[in-house]
Amino acid sequence: MDYRLLVFEPISNEATKDEHILWKAQLEVFNNYSSLQTIMISDWIELSNRRSIKDWIRLFDESSFEYYINFESEYCIEYIIYEKGTVNYSIQLFACDIRASTNVLEFSEDVIMPLLFILDLKKEGKINPVALRNRISSAHDRIVPDSINLLISSNLKALERLCDLCIDYETDLSFMIKTVTDK
Secondary structure, three states, X not given: OEEEEEEXXXXXXXXXXXXXXXXXXXXXXXXOOXXXXXXXXXHHHHHOOOEEHHHHHHHXXXXXOEEEEEEEOOOEEEEEEEEOOOEEEEEEEEEOOHHHOOOOEEEOXXXXXXXXXXXXOOOOEEEOHHHHHHHHHHHXXXXXXXXXXXXXXXXXXXXXXXXXXHHHOOOOEEEEEEEEEOO
8 A cells, every 4th residue: 555755854965074063062970070161061062052073172172171082983972071180071972963863754645735735835846944934934823723733733843843953054955745655
């Protein structure tokens, strides 16, 4: 039996250079240790938790942190930061590369036409995420609350989150109706 899905996904630029990948930080401090350095790192994370690896290193160096790499893989780096000679704690950086995760939204056959209609989209194409976000905002204003529209509204919220991700990575979205064969 065949069924159809409406699929939205970021258009991945395979030529993305490593220096453009953003990294999200997580601070691991043991025994509730607090210092000027841990407070600074916490503030950096709260202020902007997505920076290039060069920006993270620059912050460490400008703040005269003593650190070394404890672990490194394609999508994760852990630095050990030490101060006062004996206190060590870690900061992990995780790649937020759009290619590192699956950011695909699939909508079931029963909402394909209503979504395409309310967003004024063709059956397939590509769209700038800011333009799609504007269409979603207009769609929210036109939806009258009832059972099917509540489903559409929740689908639009998921699509908004995907738009935000694509805006962060400055990439467009592609959309299409796919036919899937159930075996």
